[in-house]
Amino acid sequence: MKRLGWMALGAAVLLAAPATIGQSGDKPAVSERAKRLHTRALVVDTHSDTPQRMIYDNFDMGHRDADGHVDIPRLREGGLDAPFFSIWVSSTVTGPAAVKIALRQIDAVREQARKHPNDLMLATTVADIRKAHAQGKIAALMGMEGGHMIDDDLGLLRLYAALGVRYLTLTHFLNNNWADSSTDKPKHNGLTAFGKDVVRELNRLGVMVDISHVADKTFYDALEITKAPVIASHSSCRAICAHRRNMNDDMMRALAKNGGVMMINYEVSFLSEEYRKAVDQQDMTIIERQFEKECGKNMACQILMGNREARARMMDGRLPKVSWEKIIEHIDHAAKVAGVDHVGLGSDFDGATMPLGMDDASMMPRITQALLDKGYSEADIEKILGGNLLRVMERVEQASRMMQSESRGGGK
Amino acid sequence: MPRSALFVLVVLAVSGAVVSGVEAQEISERARRVHQRAIVVDTHIDVPASHSREAGYDVGQRHSQGHVDLPRMREGGLDAAFFSIFIPTTVTGPEAVKRSLELIDWTKRQVAMNSTAAVLATSAEDIRRAHKQGKLAILMGMEGGHMIDDSLSALRIYADLGVRYLTLTHSRKTNWAGSSGDSEDTGLTDFGREVVEELNRQGVMVDLSHVSDQTFYDAIATSKSPVILSHSSLRALCDHPRDITDEMLLAVKRNNGVVQITFVDSFISQELRTAEQAIAPERDAKIAELQKLYPEDEAKRREEGRRIRREYQAKLPKASWELIITHINHAVKVAGVDHVGLGSDFDGATMPEGMEDVTRLPKITDALLKKGYSEKDVEKILGGNLLRVLAEVERVGKEMRGAGRGK
Numbered sequence A: 001m002k003r004l005g006w007m008a009l010g011a012a013v014l015l016a017a018p019a020t021i022g023q024s025g026d027k028p029a030v031s032e033r034a035k036r037l038h039t040r041a042l043v044v045d046t047h048s049d050t051p052q053r054m055i056y057d058n059f060d061m062g063h064r065d066a067d068g069h070v071d072i073p074r075l076r077e078g079g080l081d082a083p084f085f086s087i088w089v090s091s092t093v094t095g096p097a098a099v100k101i102a103l104r105q106i107d108a109v110r111e112q113a114r115k116h117p118n119d120l121m122l123a124t125t126v127a128d129i130r131k132a133h134a135q136g137k138i139a140a141l142m143g144m145e146g147g148h149m150i151d152d153d154l155g156l157l158r159l160y161a162a163l164g165v166r167y168l169t170l171t172h173f174l175n176n177n178w179a180d181s182s183t184d185k186p187k188h189n190g191l192t193a194f195g196k197d198v199v200r201e202l203n204r205l206g207v208m209v210d211i212s213h214v215a216d217k218t219f220y221d222a223l224e225i226t227k228a229p230v231i232a233s234h235s236s237c238r239a240i241c242a243h244r245r246n247m248n249d250d251m252m253r254a255l256a257k258n259g260g261v262m263m264i265n266y267e268v269s270f271l272s273e274e275y276r277k278a279v280d281q282q283d284m285t286i287i288e289r290q291f292e293k294e295c296g297k298n299m300a301c302q303i304l305m306g307n308r309e310a311r312a313r314m315m316d317g318r319l320p321k322v323s324w325e326k327i328i329e330h331i332d333h334a335a336k337v338a339g340v341d342h343v344g345l346g347s348d349f350d351g352a353t354m355p356l357g358m359d360d361a362s363m364m365p366r367i368t369q370a371l372l373d374k375g376y377s378e379a380d381i382e383k384i385l386g387g388n389l390l391r392v393m394e395r396v397e398q399a400s401r402m403m404q405s406e407s408r409g410g411g412k
Numbered sequence B: 001m002p003r004s005a006l007f008v009l010v011v012l013a014v015s016g017a018v019v020s021g022v023e024a025q026e027i028s029e030r031a032r033r034v035h036q037r038a039i040v041v042d043t044h045i046d047v048p049a050s051h052s053r054e055a056g057y058d059v060g061q062r063h064s065q066g067h068v069d070l071p072r073m074r075e076g077g078l079d080a081a082f083f084s085i086f087i088p089t090t091v092t093g094p095e096a097v098k099r100s101l102e103l104i105d106w107t108k109r110q111v112a113m114n115s116t117a118a119v120l121a122t123s124a125e126d127i128r129r130a131h132k133q134g135k136l137a138i139l140m141g142m143e144g145g146h147m148i149d150d151s152l153s154a155l156r157i158y159a160d161l162g163v164r165y166l167t168l169t170h171s172r173k174t175n176w177a178g179s180s181g182d183s184e185d186t187g188l189t190d191f192g193r194e195v196v197e198e199l200n201r202q203g204v205m206v207d208l209s210h211v212s213d214q215t216f217y218d219a220i221a222t223s224k225s226p227v228i229l230s231h232s233s234l235r236a237l238c239d240h241p242r243d244i245t246d247e248m249l250l251a252v253k254r255n256n257g258v259v260q261i262t263f264v265d266s267f268i269s270q271e272l273r274t275a276e277q278a279i280a281p282e283r284d285a286k287i288a289e290l291q292k293l294y295p296e297d298e299a300k301r302r303e304e305g306r307r308i309r310r311e312y313q314a315k316l317p318k319a320s321w322e323l324i325i326t327h328i329n330h331a332v333k334v335a336g337v338d339h340v341g342l343g344s345d346f347d348g349a350t351m352p353e354g355m356e357d358v359t360r361l362p363k364i365t366d367a368l369l370k371k372g373y374s375e376k377d378v379e380k381i382l383g384g385n386l387l388r389v390l391a392e393v394e395r396v397g398k399e400m401r402g403a404g405r406g407k
Helices: A002-009 A032-040 A050-057 A073-079 A096-114 A126-134 A154-163 A193-205 A216-225 A249-257 A271-281 A285-293 A299-316 A326-338 A365-373 A379-410 B001-012 B016-026 B029-037 B047-051 B071-078 B092-115 B124-132 B152-161 B190-202 B213-223 B246-254 B271-291 B298-315 B321-336 B364-368 B375-402
Strands: A042-049 A080-089 A120-122 A136-143 A165-169 A208-210 A261-264 A341-347 B041-045 B079-084 B118-120 B134-143 B163-167 B205-206 B258-261 B341-342
Touching: A002 B029, A032 A365, A032 A379, A042 A136, A042 A261, A042 A341, A042 A379, A050 A080, A050 A096, A050 A208, A073 A136, A080 A096, A080 A126, A080 A165, A096 A120, A096 A136, A096 A154, A096 B092, A096 B152, A120 A126, A126 A136, A126 A379, A126 B271, A136 A208, A154 A165, A154 A193, A154 B092, A154 B152, A193 A208, A193 A216, A193 A341, A193 A379, A193 B375, A216 A249, A216 B029, A249 A261, A261 A326, A261 A379, A285 A299, A326 A341, A326 A365, A365 A379, B029 B364, B029 B375, B041 B071, B041 B134, B041 B258, B041 B341, B047 B092, B047 B246, B071 B134, B071 B258, B079 B092, B079 B124, B079 B163, B092 B118, B092 B124, B092 B152, B124 B134, B134 B205, B152 B190, B152 B321, B190 B205, B190 B213, B190 B375, B205 B375, B213 B246, B246 B258, B246 B321, B258 B321, B258 B375, B271 B298, B321 B341, B321 B364, B321 B375, B341 B375, B364 B375
Parallel strands: A042 A080, A080 A136, A120 A136, A136 A165, A165 A208, A261 A341, B041 B079, B079 B134, B118 B134, B134 B163, B163 B205, B258 B341
Antiparallel strands: none
8 A cells, every 4th residue: 555655645735845846846937818718618627635634634625835736816817717636535544534534624625615706607518607707717626536525425425515615536546335446456347226216316426436446347338327428537648658547448438439638637646657667766755644744634735745746746856747748648648549529628736746836726828729730720729628518517417417307206 | 181181092003094183173273274384394393213213114104103293294394304313422433423324314315205295304494395396394403412422523523414403412411511310510611612613613402401519500601602402391391401491491491592492201290200200210220130030030120120111101191292282381480481382292292182193283282272373473482483594693703714615
């Protein structure tokens, strides 16, 4: 688990590391055309771990912070219109304890929206997102990263949905009682019968099924059961970087057939095969223990320290430097294999080590510029920036309405 | 005991349906009209705690057991019922949070299953709308501060899910508030005051039933909104710690709150209360002895315990439903007609004779009219006062939040 632990840390955030270590630096050069396009587009990011900072460090999104990747000023500057805030509890924490921490995070996101009514609007539908965008506000959404947080209880799942959670990642790093994870030993051969019920209930509730993190077999089981398109909220391409957390080309084609979308993750060990291999060979156990000792149960602190360490090692050469341009490479591969209708952005801001040049959310417009430079049409870029995700979410809402009216027709 | 109540009892033994017919004749046309027109609210009903573990239970069906279901609410003219979200105080920590959520989900599902008959309501406006549409309004109240597990986050989550009052304690003190069920009278701690303020901010009613006297006064001094007692009666008439003194009644009046008179037999009848206290030591000693008699056999202990309780229960005097009227009348005299309402504790306690279930509610309207109450005042008692308080609590909450609840 230790290496996995390191990965978990790596999978957490970094930030604007001090300029001496990390910065690829300068403000990205973005053309007028790219700026216009980026501003017009509805930019969606399906994975930000900012709630960790909210509950452990009492982080308020209203000010521009020196640490982390996301706050209101940087979302504004980066033109990120609709971030999904991730409700995440380590999969080593289970039962009612996990439920309680999850609720604290949901409450924290909702409190941020209440505290900043001129900047944030809690959104639970595509109509909400469009309304927020029209009013010049950031749409704050929630996704839940790990099926263990429902504590084997569809009732809890329904309440999370009622509170605004709009996707459930079926697993996190460990298997849960009803689904196998990509980073654990197979136990259920994919989804159990109850796991299939979870997928059906998600469909019925209009909550997106998220297959990031799950074992390949779980992915295929979920695709077979679901009546609505699914998402991979933060996964990249295995063809480029052979990490289990990424998707292979067959999976990407299956996802496209389902009408779903994969949201490219910016975590360096998922972007770069060279980096992934190098990290694999380093013994991180000692340093991890040190983080745990220093941070205790403060996950935001563990994430931050992990990212500082990773960035420091990139800068001093112990680990290979990974450039933000790798993100574009993954987007391009996904667009070629799955099609341009099935790719989007799931940064893992505040939960992962960012590549150099994507130091925080303010750097997002450089993705638009790079795609234009690569010859993508404006229409296609708008799809990647958010249009695809909105299409999937709309279809998920439609499927839910249909299922609910069918079930009402059958009973009372 | 009134002749009619005795008659009801006899018939009850034969058939519930017949009883309704008999009841119907007892109530004047005028009372029926007033009861029908009024929005009748009951702030404490234990349907979730008593039925959530029954497989296949449907609150939309008429049941022969218990006191409340939707068909009987309809018959009794009860328009808005607060279903109590209750977990025993022995369950604490995250487990209490999780089990509270399960009860909330259960309640919501019961309402969703019966969406043509009932609707989940979270505001005074919702209740009025439901009444206009001819639907029953189901609300949620949470009975016991231990269920927030010392967390304002959990409290806000409950509020977001629709809980509209929090009883600060149940019958044991929490880490931040004293209970009337404990011998020592602890008040509110600083965190307890924060809880009250957060309830105000969230537009959730502060419920002071069950709390210790000191906690009552501390909370009422802290609260920026009117408070309620969701199910309490009067100590001047029945000296039970769960009831409130006339001095407390006056404090509720000053706070512009409302006392919802409870029907629990041992909270309204001094005769019953005295007799119960007299037999309690002997009964409890006998029950304690079972541990020695059947150290290995828990089922036997439980069975014998039930037998002993029944045996002693049979020796106790019965309370009449008319005591409910006596309590309402006293509360009106002390605090005024604007500060009294109904909080039955149906499905959570033993009802007095003549108030066998929710279908008997119109008797209260009839009795108050006969006592000379104006129709307007009767409507206040039946629900108007509670609606006023709920609307005021919402207004203060909105003002404190400076914005909406969000979604």
